[in-house]
Amino acid sequence: MERLPFLAQQAEQALELRETCHIDVQWDDGEYRISGGGFEDEFEASLSLAYAALFARLHDKAMQQLPDHISIHAASLMGPRGLCLLIGEKWSGKSTLAMHLLSAGFEVVGDELVLLKDGQAVAFPRRFYIRYQSLDLLPALAGFAGDAPFVNADIHQRLLAVDPQTLGRPWHIRPAPIQTVIFLEPHHGSASAMLPSSKVDMVRHVLPQCGRPASNRKGWLADLSASINRSDTFVLHLGDLPGATEAIRQSFNKG
Amino acid sequence: MPASSNEKPVCQEGLEINVVDDGFVVYQSSRDQVHYLNHVAGLLLEFSNGTRTEADLVALIRKLYDLPHDPTDDVAAGLEMLRAQELIR
Numbered sequence: 001m002e003r004l005p006f007l008a009q010q011a012e013q014a015l016e017l018r019e020t021c022h023i024d025v026q027w028d029d030g031e032y033r034i035s036g037g038g039f040e041d042e043f044e045a046s047l048s049l050a051y052a053a054l055f056a057r058l059h060d061k062a063m064q065q066l067p068d069h070i071s072i073h074a075a076s077l078m079g080p081r082g083l084c085l086l087i088g089e090k091w092s093g094k095s096t097l098a099m100h101l102l103s104a105g106f107e108v109v110g111d112e113l114v115l116l117k118d119g120q121a122v123a124f125p126r127r128f129y130i131r132y133q134s135l136d137l138l139p140a141l142a143g144f145a146g147d148a149p150f151v152n153a154d155i156h157q158r159l160l161a162v163d164p165q166t167l168g169r170p171w172h173i174r175p176a177p178i179q180t181v182i183f184l185e186p187h188h189g190s191a192s193a194m195l196p197s198s199k200v201d202m203v204r205h206v207l208p209q210c211g212r213p214a215s216n217r218k219g220w221l222a223d224l225s226a227s228i229n230r231s232d233t234f235v236l237h238l239g240d241l242p243g244a245t246e247a248i249r250q251s252f253n254k255g
Numbered sequence: 256m257p258a259s260s261n262e263k264p265v266c267q268e269g270l271e272i273n274v275v276d277d278g279f280v281v282y283q284s285s286r287d288q289v290h291y292l293n294h295v296a297g298l299l300l301e302f303s304n305g306t307r308t309e310a311d312l313v314a315l316i317r318k319l320y321d322l323p324h325d326p327t328d329d330v331a332a333g334l335e336m337l338r339a340q341e342l343i344r
Contacts, residue, residue, distance in 0.1 A: 200278035200291050207289060221289070225273040225280045 009163065011109075011125045014174035018065050025054055037061045062124075063214070069115040070220055071211040076114050076123045078107040079252050082177040082231075083121045085114055087209050088184030093238045096134045097184065100241040101248065102164055103140035109173050117213075119227050120175040127161035135160075137241060141167070178231045180251060181206065184238045192243035194236045194251070199225075202233040264303040264312075264334060264343040272301065281342065290340055295326075299333045303343045309334060 023036040032050035035041040037057050044050040063071070075086040075098035088094045095111045102108040110123025135142050141162065164171045183197065183205040197205075203225055213220050232251060238244055271282040279297030281290040292300065295316060302312055313330045316322070337343040 198277045199275035200280065200293070203275065203280050204291050219271075221271060221280065221282045222273050225275055229275040 009125050009127050010165065011163075011171040011173045013125060014172070015122065019061075021061055023054065023057055025050055066115055066117075067215040068213050068217050068220075069117045070213055070224055071124075072114040072116060072121075072206065073112070073209040074110075074114045075108070075112070076110040076121070077101055078109060078176065079179040082179035083109075083114070083123075084180040084182065084248070084252075085121070085178060086182050086184060087206055088186075088238075092184040092186050093188065094184055095128070095130065096137055097238060097241060097244055099128060099130055099134070099138050099141060099162070101245055102128075102167065102169055103138060104245050106245075106248075107170060107172075108164060109171065116178070116224065116227060118223060119177055119230075121178050121227070122175040123173050125173055127163055129159040130162055132158050132160065178227045180232045180234070181228055182234045182236050182248070184236050187237035187239040190237075190239035192237060192239040192241075192247060194234050194244070194247035197233040197235045199229045199233060201235075202228050205235075261308050261310075263305050263308055264299075264337070265305040266300055266303045266343055267341060270300075270342065272297070283340075283342065286341070290342060295320075295329060296333045296336060299330065300337055300342055303334075303337070 021037045023034065026033045026035075030045075032044045032047065032053075033041055034044065034050060034053045034057060037060075039057055039060070042053045042057075044053050072085065072087070075094050077084050077086075077098070086094050086098060098108050098111045108128070110126065111128040112126055113124035114121050115124060130138070130141065181202055182194070183202065187193070206224070206228060210224065234251065236244055236247065267283070267285075269284045271284070273280040273282070274297070278294055279290075279292040279300065281292060281297075281300065282288075283290060298316065298319065299312060302315060307315070309330065312334070313325050313327050316326050316330055317324075320326075334343065
């Protein structure tokens with residue numbers, strides 16, 4: 001039960017509540033049965049896998065309500081003119097940078113998924129997952145590690161689930177136009193450098209990180225292209241976190 | 256040097272052409288493929304409507320970019336690329 005807070009989040013959301021559902025997790029004859037939400041029953045032998053199945057079911061249920069939205073694998077933070085997206089391949093440092101920005105006072109609203117429709121983007125409400133190993137780079141968060149809910153991503157890795165409000169930071173999720181898109185290229189162990197990117201190149205970077213709408217609505221690529229075209233676009237060679245943070249701060253201030 | 260062909264290229268049907276500041280993002284539904292074109296290639300695609308020869312396109316690009324010389328080689332290379340990607344016929 002102590003790990004259920006990993007799944008729950010208490011972000012303030014400026015979004016319409018569309019549906020509530022009931023999902024059961026029962027210990028039944030040597031295994032966990034996860035049922036409800038309009039999906040077939042699932043059976044898992046371990047509690048960790050049952051949590052994962054429960055979380056996936058909640059995620060899928062939420063996404064069913066948003067068939068016209070493009071899903072973008074991105075961390076996100078609020079800027080002065082809208083949402084700033086941090087996009088990169090796995091292990092690019094996206095989540096670690098997002099947490100460093102949070103510690104530095106930026107309003108980080110998501111670390112995994114952004115949903116886009118008709119030029120309005122919104123973070124998917126989910127706690128921020130941090131690897132234990134990343135805490136060395138995030139000293140401001142180390143004090144909260146002991147109390148934070150966690151999940152075992154695999155046998156070697158534990159993820160902390162952080163609510164920014166426990167760090168005294170606001171967490172207000174609301175739709176906004178995309179102000180900035182930053183594509184991360186790892187440059188670990190070196191100084192960070194952020195350079196402007198062409199719009200065509202940025203669409204090329206972002207598209208592999210996108211899931212098309214479930215409805216496959218016509219014009220979704222136009223929606224994505226137009227949103228990127230309206231935004232400031234950069235490639236961030238991510239090395240030192242303070243340098244990256246300052247580069248992002250300067251991009252926000254230029255407006 | 257005059258353009259070598261009197262053919263009039265035609266943009267393939269079913270293309271979704273999205274213009275951004277520095278180029279074009281083109282979705283080709285028949286192959287479920289996205290193409291990223293620079294400005295010149297994108298203009299060639301848009302102007303390939305079956306009424307213009309390669310020479311016409313050279314003249315058009317020269318006028319649009321206010322070039323001192325005919326961009327014959329660039330237009331030829333652009334059209335060849337568009338044909339190879341099956342964006343024009």
